Amino acid sequence: xxxxxxxxxxxxxxxxxxxxxxxxxxxxxNHLKENKDWIFDxxxxxxDSTKDLCVAYKPNLAFYEKYYAQSFFENTTCDAVTVSPYxxxxxxxxxxTYKDKWAVILTLTSNPGSKDxxxxxxxxxxxxxxxxxxxxxxxxxxxxxxxxxxxxxxxxDNTMLxxxxxxxxxxxxxxxxxxxxxxxxxxxxxxGGNLDVVLENGLNSDFGLLINVGRDVIYxxxxxxxxxxxxxxxxxxxxxxEKTLKDKKLI
Amino acid sequence: xxxxxxxxxxxxxxxxxxxxxxxxxxxxxNHLKENKDWIFDxxxxxxDSTKDLCVAYKPNLAFYEKYYAQSFFENTTCDAVTVSPYxxxxxxxxxxTYKDKWAVILTLTSNPGSKDxxxxxxxxxxxxxxxxxxxxxxxxxxxxxxxxxxxxxxxxDNTMLxxxxxxxxxxxxxxxxxxxxxxxxxxxxxxGGNLDVVLENGLNSDFGLLINVGRDVIYxxxxxxxxxxxxxxxxxxxxxxEKTLKDKKLI
Numbered sequence: 001x002x003x004x005x006x007x008x009x010x011x012x013x014x015x016x017x018x019x020x021x022x023x024x025x026x027x028x029x030n031h032l033k034e035n036k037d038w039i040f041d042x043x044x045x046x047x048d049s050t051k052d053l054c055v056a057y058k059p060n061l062a063f064y065e066k067y068y069a070q071s072f073f074e075n076t077t078c079d080a081v082t083v084s085p086y087x088x089x090x091x092x093x094x095x096x097t098y099k100d101k102w103a104v105i106l107t108l109t110s111n112p113g114s115k116d117x118x119x120x121x122x123x124x125x126x127x128x129x130x131x132x133x134x135x136x137x138x139x140x141x142x143x144x145x146x147x148x149x150x151x152x153x154x155x156x157d158n159t160m161l162x163x164x165x166x167x168x169x170x171x172x173x174x175x176x177x178x179x180x181x182x183x184x185x186x187x188x189x190x191x192g193g194n195l196d197v198v199l200e201n202g203l204n205s206d207f208g209l210l211i212n213v214g215r216d217v218i219y220x221x222x223x224x225x226x227x228x229x230x231x232x233x234x235x236x237x238x239x240x241x242e243k244t245l246k247d248k249k250l251i
Numbered sequence: 252x253x254x255x256x257x258x259x260x261x262x263x264x265x266x267x268x269x270x271x272x273x274x275x276x277x278x279x280x281n282h283l284k285e286n287k288d289w290i291f292d293x294x295x296x297x298x299d300s301t302k303d304l305c306v307a308y309k310p311n312l313a314f315y316e317k318y319y320a321q322s323f324f325e326n327t328t329c330d331a332v333t334v335s336p337y338x339x340x341x342x343x344x345x346x347x348t349y350k351d352k353w354a355v356i357l358t359l360t361s362n363p364g365s366k367d368x369x370x371x372x373x374x375x376x377x378x379x380x381x382x383x384x385x386x387x388x389x390x391x392x393x394x395x396x397x398x399x400x401x402x403x404x405x406x407x408d409n410t411m412l413x414x415x416x417x418x419x420x421x422x423x424x425x426x427x428x429x430x431x432x433x434x435x436x437x438x439x440x441x442x443g444g445n446l447d448v449v450l451e452n453g454l455n456s457d458f459g460l461l462i463n464v465g466r467d468v469i470y471x472x473x474x475x476x477x478x479x480x481x482x483x484x485x486x487x488x489x490x491x492x493e494k495t496l497k498d499k500k501l502i
Contacts, residue, residue: 001330001331001351001352001353002350002351002408003407003408003433003457005351006433007457007458010458011502013489014489014492014493014496014502015488015489015492015493016450016458016460016461016462016492016496017462017464017485017488017489017492018435018461018462018463018464019463019464019465019468019469019481019485020437020463020464020465020466020468020469021465021469022465022466022469023469024470027466027470027473028470028477029472029473029474029475029477030473031474031475042469045477045478045481046468046469046478046481048478049478049479049481049482049485050468050481050482050485053482053485053486053488053489054485054489055461056330056331056461056463058333058435058463079252079307080252080307082309084335084337084338085337085367085368086335086336086337086357086368086369087335087357087360087362087364087365087368087369088360088362088363088364088365088366088367088368088369089363089364089367090362090363090364091362091364092364099253100252100253100256101252102252106337106338109338109339111338111339111341111342112339112340112341113338113339113340113341113342113343114338114339115339116336116339116340116400117336117337117338117339117393117396117397117400118337118338118339120373120374120393120396121373121374122371122372122373122374122393123371123372123373123374123390139374142368142371142373142393145368145371146368149367149368156254157253157254182254182257184269184309186271199267206254206258207258207261207267209267210267210269210306210307211267211268211269212269212270212271212307212309213268213269213270213271214270214271214272214273215271215273215278217270217271217297217301218270218271218272218273218274218293218297219275219278219279221280222278222280222281223280223282224280224282226279226280226296227296227297227299227300228300230296230297230300230301231300231301231304234268234270234300234301234304234305235304237266237268237304238264238265238266238268238304238305241265241266241267241268242265242266245265245267251262251265
């Protein structure tokens with residue numbers, strides 16, 4: 001569907017209507033509730049009866065938020081899901097209602113595009129006046145504002161922060177805002193993040209760090225023995241971590 | 252997995268390592284490439300060989316971005332996907348490489364949590380000095396900064412902006428920044444957005460609006476005739492739109 005085609009359809013139908021397909025079990029007609037395929041049948045009936053009146057169909061965001069959290073946390077064994085903070089507290093909430101599950105919230109990522117929003121200077125008016133932050137400036141980078149927000153949205157028992165390994169000074173700032181939270185740290189290894197710097201600035205008395213290494217482990221070999229190579233590379237990382245944890249008397 | 256259990260596992264394994272599972276076809280060993288289940292087999296081999304050395308596994312973000320865009324745009328007939336701008340340009344790019352497909356980027360949403368990030372004041376340093384914006388102030392709300400960014404990331408042929416219907420003044424500001432883009436507008440109907448206000452402030456010479464109505468259409472009836480009711484409600488919206496489009500001589 002290109003722009004011209006879209007404009008053409010709007011002209012033909014004389015309509016800008018996009019129908020949000022949001023099949024909520026509590027709201028659908030009773031006669032559909034015994035139907036295993038209620039989502040399909042409900043959506044199909046709505047589409048059949050409105051398709052000449054609207055120009056698009058869209059499953060709406062709230063629907064996805066609700067069932068997205070549910071499908072991850074009820075139908076799989078995964079413990080955590082990475083989510084974006086852009087829509088704010090009520091978009092994170094559905095992920096916080098599951099016991100022993102985690103919302104891992106994008107805060108400072110390690111990709112080049114992180115500068116586009118995360119490094120902009122914001123006036124953090126919303127949190128001014130709270131007792132624990134009286135002495136800090138109200139101007140900060142967006143990722144710091146997000147860190148403060150995350151602290152309010154959840155607890156260190158159900159939220160973690162994604163914090164890229166590539167910038168040590170930013171790392172310290174975040175650790176100061178959320179001293180107790182676990183940080184999930186991408187960017188070590190191939191992307192150039194330094195493990196020692198991450199450990200030095202990120203560890204707390206409960207460890208507080210999960211250090212993600214991707215390509216540097218899983219593609220360290222490219223032959224039949226790729227799994228052995230991956231193991232050897234994991235041992236290198238684990239050994240470095242064990243040494244630091246012992247040096248710091250954390251284990 | 253709760254916090255105590257996680258801390259326990261870190262102590263046992265003496266490791267903070269999280270292995271990123273990022274099965275990239277170009278990078279996996281050759282002997283797996285003829286295998287239909289290469290993703291499963293690759294991941295399984297990596298997990299089997301590292302599971303005593305790490306405390307978590309995580310399919311990494313870049314992997315999801317790449318295959319997420321691909322799975323939506325190559326395996327379905329959908330024309331557009333809603334995406335978050337928080338990670339910046341390179342997280343949107345994969346969605347812009349498909350002809351006649353759209354990235355619909357969250358800009359100003361209609362949920363209460365939109366205030367948490369989208370309404371914070373930012374210093375839009377990044378875009379200062381561009382010829383078309385010399386006369387505007389460098390302080391603006393984050394959603395305005397995002398609008399400027401979207402204009403740079405893509406074109407009015409491959410990006411739309413999600414702009415909630417609930418605030419007319421914000422609507423005008425966004426339309427000024429992106430005069431040519433289509434805006435996808437949730438929040439009309441049940442959430443209280445006013446259709447006339449949206450049309451008045453959002454229409455451009457190419458229409459430029461897709462107005463999403465969810466619950467107010469699809470749950471207008473709750474009996475056997477729910478589809479007829481949905482149709483009747485769609486006709487109400489379509490008729491109002493047609494009238495305004497004719498009044499404005501757009502059709």
